[in-house]
Amino acid sequence: MTTLIKAEYAERGPVPHAVIHPVPFDRPVLAKGQALVAVLAAPINPSDVLMLTGQYGMLPALPAVGGTEGVGRVVELGPDTQGPAPGQTVLLPTGIGTWSSHVVAPAAALVPLPNEADPRQLAMLTINPPTAALLLSDFVDLQPGDWVIQNSANSGVGSYVVQLARLRGLKTVNVVRRESAVPAVVSQGADVVLVDGDGLAERVKAATGGAAITLGIDAVGGAATMRLASALADGATIVNYGALSGEACMLSPRELVFRDITLKGFWLARWFRTTPAPKQRALLGELAGLIATGKLHTPIQATYDVTRIQEAVAAAASGERHGKILVTPQHD
Incomplete structure (x- = not known):
């Protein structure tokens, strides 16, 4: 398997790309109910940058892995675990730390997405x-x-x-x-x-x-x-x-x-916290269908491997852009 890399920060500061770094980690041992997912694409949103500077309204505990949303492909399920099969494209749970080559996620929280759709566009579905x-x-x-x-x-x-x-x-x-x-x-x-x-x-x-x-x-x-x-x-x-x-x-x-x-x-x-899950799934399902059929899309300025996370964050924080910056980890 490709070397596993995550974009981690242990402090916050006024220069967002200066506080985050690519860090290798060992392949995790899965417990029951867990899935190992290879991240295909994860955007860098303004809220992600504000988390690095400490200016967002909700901040994760440190150290933290950057990235709020994204999509991946299931690699492995834990023992006695039901969930999307290996090879299935899935929407990752929000706040899981998606600027990473791989993530461990609750299998029950993974939402299957069309395998044939562009993962770069699907990566921006959640927010x-x-x-x-x-x-x-x-x-x-x-x-x-x-x-x-x-x-x-x-x-x-x-x-x-x-x-x-x-x-x-x-x-x-x-x-x-x-x-x-x-x-x-x-x-x-x-x-x-x-x-x-x-x-x-x-x-x-x-x-x-x-x-x-x-x-x-x-x-x-x-x-x-x-x-x-x-x-x-x-x-x-x-x-x-x-x-x-x-x-x-x-x-x-x-x-x-x-x-x-x-x-x-x-x-x-707040909407996600207060809205019943069936209504959330209905909206995300409708939007995923529009993205998969090309009726909804957003311009992409550039993509970066997770090893280049500092360049990616600097580009995302720049004012002169005409599209999104995405983290697209490379996989063998």
Whole structure:
């Protein structure tokens, strides 16, 4: 078997790639109920980077192996263990430490996925696609033909928002922070793409023919939240799911009091904690089917073997990207 390698960190610090290192480990002896899985692909999400710097809302105990989600192929089952057969592609449990050549997981927690689908796209199933789907469905009753506006539209979640909205017959205004990000968002099927800044509301009105937009999706916070609010209809809702600016969301009394704009927050981890398992599986199954058939995908900037984890994290933390960074361990 290939040398087993995991990306481990024993401390946190302001430079995320400086605290994580590839570490070899011995092949584990499986107990009943366990499975050994070879990791095929695991993304580096913004939340993963924030765990390395200590700025995320939920931090694992140290030392820890990086990586929150991913997919793998079953190598071996423990004694007297029922589960997906060796050779089956599976979705890994969240938070298991997926930046690793191999992981040991509870066999009962492994979700079989189509073997013929691209594992790199399936690797991103657990976090960004359900976040996008729930942002579009759980806050405002949208109907085909309605408009949605989002910022950070070139992000992983933003890409899925564009695609899912299109599949549901919705139209999207997509706000990005730099001109160079526009073509990639357009290629995902966006209806309107604008660069954030002064006069956003007027530019949105011109681009949509004055459409009444009732849902704003905010990943940036700070003054960007206010600019989204200014482009919304009275009584609309903004849902914040991130703080890329590092600043608290800003809304003026005019937006809150006189225009009745509502600001809500969304955290996928809480949704997983409070949602019955059958409903979780149904959503993930629906999204896996869309990914397997090519109806949902996200651009991939680059892939790295786990031995190059420091390069991978540095690339993921860079602002100038046009796709996801994935850890794709090499296997003999």
